Amino acid sequence: MIPAFYSLRPVDVTQSTNLDVRRLAEAGEAEGIVVWAKRQTAGRGRQGRTWVSPEGNMYLSILLRPKCTPREAGAYSFVAALAVFDTIKAFVPGIEAEIKWPNDVLVGGKKICGILLETNLDEERKVDWLALGVGINVVSHPDDTLY
Numbered sequence: 001m002i003p004a005f006y007s008l009r010p011v012d013v014t015q016s017t018n019l020d021v022r023r024l025a026e027a028g029e030a031e032g033i034v035v036w037a038k039r040q041t042a043g044r045g046r047q048g049r050t051w052v053s054p055e056g057n058m059y060l061s062i063l064l065r066p067k068c069t070p071r072e073a074g075a076y077s078f079v080a081a082l083a084v085f086d087t088i089k090a091f092v093p094g095i096e097a098e099i100k101w102p103n104d105v106l107v108g109g110k111k112i113c114g115i116l117l118e119t120n121l122d123e124e125r126k127v128d129w130l131a132l133g134v135g136i137n138v139v140s141h142p143d144d145t146l147y
Helices: 016-028 075-091
Strands: 007-014 034-042 059-066 097-100 103-108 109-119 126-138
Touching: 007 016, 007 097, 016 034, 016 059, 016 109, 016 126, 075 097, 075 103, 075 109
Parallel strands: 007 034
Antiparallel strands: 034 059, 059 126, 097 103, 103 109, 109 126
């Protein structure tokens, strides 16, 4: 069961869950919306990298409105990484998992999760909205990656 704060919006296919959340934020939607996709056609990672997004893995983004500084917003990446790490450890006891600063979770030295934060600032230079995107390789992964 998902806590009442969150509103789940599942989609079969989207370009990017972060892009969906951005559009919702710009339309004035309240925080707590979670866009969850079975597949992304234009998933992104940090620094404009492509996040390969075939069906079977997990792709989601959450709309938050923290009203914090951009520097403080960076902490959300760590919180998300810890949440994924703790969930993996809870469901697969004894697994060799670690967090690779600032936004990746590794299992057996291989990247299984990436986290992407995107923000927009208000007139006071505070974060107006934050899209917290999480991609987790559950059943497949790209073959040609560093990790």
